[in-house]
Structure formats: C-alpha cells, structure tokens
Amino acid sequence: MTLEIGSALTIGLILGTVIGVAAMLIWVERRLLGFWQDRLGPNRVGPFGLFQVVADMIKIFTKEDWTPPFADKFSFVLAPAIIMTVILLSFAVVPFAPNLGIVDSNIGVLFVLAMASLGAYSVMLGGLSSDNKYALLGSLRAAAQMVSYEVFMGISLLGVVALSGSFNLREIVLAQEDMWYVLPQFVGFVIFLIAGVAESHRLPFDIPEAEQEICAGYHTEYSGMKFGMFFVGEYLGLVLISSLITVLFFGGWYGPAFLPPVFWFAIKAFAFIAFFILLRAAIPRPRYDQLMSYGWLFLLPLSLINLLVTGAIILNSQ
C-alpha cells in the first residue's frame, strides 16, 4: 500500500484521522483536566472511560435539533457548516510526513490564513442569525477578537516565511532539517501560540462564549448536531493549530530515526494539544478590553519588531 500525495486514499485517511482525533479529544480533554485538577474525570463507560465519546455521540445525534422560529434559517444552518468546512480545508495543505499530505501548495501558509479569516463568519453568522441578545454579544466579541488576532497571527508567521524563503509548508519543514525555527523565531512562536488560542477561541480566550457572562455566547440557540459541529469544530481548530505549530516551528516530521516520521509529527502535535488543555486548566479568562488592548498594544508592536529584526539579520548574513 503506497500513500501518494493527493490520492483518494490519503485524503480519506487524513480526513478520518483528523475527525477521529477531534472527537477523541472530548474525552482526552476531560480526563486531562480531571488529572490536573486532582479529580477523576469521566471513567465509567468502557476502559478508562474511553467509550464516553461514543455515549456523547449517541446523545448528540439523537437530541432534538431545534431551530428557533425567530431565527434566520438560512444563515442559522450555514454557520456551523462553515467552521467545519474551513478547518477541514486547512488540513489540505498540512504536510504530515515526507510522503503524506493532500496538496503541495506554493501558497500553503496564505491558504491557511485565508481559511482562518473565513472561519470568523461561522461565529458571526451563528450569533447574528440566532436573534438573541447573548448570541449577538458573543458574535460581536468574536468578530473583533478574530479579526484582530488574525493580524498578529499573519505577521508572526512572516519571520518563518522569510527564513525558509517559501510559503509552501512542506518546504518550510524541509528547511528545518538542521535547526527548528523555534530557536531563531522564539518570539514569533509565542505570538503565534497566543494568536492561535484566540483564533480557535479556546479558554482562556473563549470570550465569545464566556458562559458566566453571556450564557453560551454565539451558540446559545444551537442544539443537537448543529451545536455538535461547533463543538467538534473547536477541537478541530485545536488540532489544526497544534499541527501548524509543529510544522512551522518544531520541524514537522523530523526527529530521531527510531520512530517513523509521522509518529514524530503526532507526538509533537499531541504535546501542544495537551499544552492547550493545560492552559485552559491553569489560566482564568481575561476581560474583553484587556484582550483587545493586550493584542493591539503589546502583540502587534512585538510582532513587527520581530519581523524587522529577522529581516535585518537575514539581510546581514547574505
């Protein structure tokens, strides 16, 4: 069995793995949170509570899928589909191993950024179409947060692009054979990490859905599988950000030779997923204005200075 780039088998395999991992994360997250908070977490269904995912799936599929009569039906149904679509499309350009990936695109980095910016519509349309004040507040917050952090996300990547001289994610990994970019681009890595949490609106930056303040934010009115798509979409976003950090800053599939490359990719990506979950357990949510001023007054100048210094060093060494 050979896996070629772009074959139907590869696409199916990657799609299945990614969605499967995202679904398993529901259980992984709750268990890890339990571990860090000194409690058990779900451990009743199956060995170690592994089948909790199946139970959750059955529950979410059989729940009443209710569309409020006052909602704008077209955008209400469209919104959860957008987030799933754009995140799954982003995986198309991610190189998982030397010969494993879907597309080998020369505009890979830009494609991911484009998909991330389209993802903002999901939360905005979801909140707007719900015709509910909490949902609207949530999506207003989401819009401002996602548009702002997209900027720093893009600029923080430019250092990596300048060092490798390519927008192609596969070539970026190949350029890291001798040294991972986390060393020369440590500032860019930290900014990308923070912006990544904000883009996938996970805790501590889950301000659009802060349940203590605004119910559940933009998905207040959602139920059943439509809510499930927002839910799984969030985990997919987590997997995507972890994979991107692995590819851009941690040498993708490179690692000591005793394990096949794809395992190294999985190990690194999972380490970041676990880190994001730990972040959720450890840090409280900032206030909305704190988030915005932190972004524009601290992260933006920092990422610009990082780009400037990187450019100067590259020019000097030529």
Added chain:
Amino acid sequence: MTILFYLASAIAIISTLCVILQTNIVHALIYLILSLLAVAVIFYVLGAPFAAVLEAIVYAGAIMVLFLFVIMMLNMGQHTRDQEKSWLSARGWIAPGVMAGLLLVQLLSVFAQIDQDLSGQRIDVMAVSGLLFGPYVLAVELASILLLAGLVSAYHLAKK
C-alpha cells in the same frame, strides 16, 4: 481547468445577481462573499495564485467581516427588508440595464481582439513581490500613505 473557470465564472455572476435581488441584507452579504471567493478561484485558474489567496484574505476575509460587523450593530429588521422590496421595482431596472448592456458590448468587443487561451503561465509570489517592490514601489508607498490617512481620520472621527 477550463471547466473550473466556467464554473467559477457562472457562480460569480449568479451570486452577484443574488446580491442585487436579495432583500435580506445578511443573505445578500453571504452571496457577495461567495462571489468574491468565486473570483478568487478565477484568479487561481488564470495562473495568479497569490492574487487569488489575497482576494480571499483581504476581500472575503477582512473587508466583508467589517461589513457584517456594521450590519450586526445596526440591527436591521423587517422594515429594511420592506424598504428594499419597494426599491426593487421594475422601472428601476431600465437605466442600469441599458448601461450594463452597453458595458457588456464594449467588453465583448475588446475581448474579440485579444487572442489568448487559458493556459497562461503561473505567476508565483516571488514574481509579484519583485514587481511590487521594484518598478511599482512608488504606487505601493502612495497606497500605504492613503491608507494611513484613512486610519488617522477614522480615529479622529471616532474620538469625537
């Protein structure tokens, strides 16, 4: 690739028509985003991947988000929909229809003189940026000054 081109063009035209005919402003905006994405696909097929992805990031991803942001804050209700409906009368179509027809004739006559097929060469990111920071650097700087002026005046208006 040719099929993809015609498909994307058809989507662009139909969704732009839907933008005009829609009375619900949010739906109209979704069709506009679709139209912009279709134009991005056209760029890609024509061999300009950088322009395509910028179209998706800047127009579909950033500018339209701001449009939607404003619509959210204005809280359009049923009365705007009725107003839109009253504006879309049959008589309102005559003058724009004639002008669009004239433009179409002009475009077709220009296209008739150009003899080029779809298989143009791909222009990658390097080539575009080489042009932007080479012969066109003055235009880029002027555009950035214009944007800065817009930014400053928006800040001033917002402070009032």
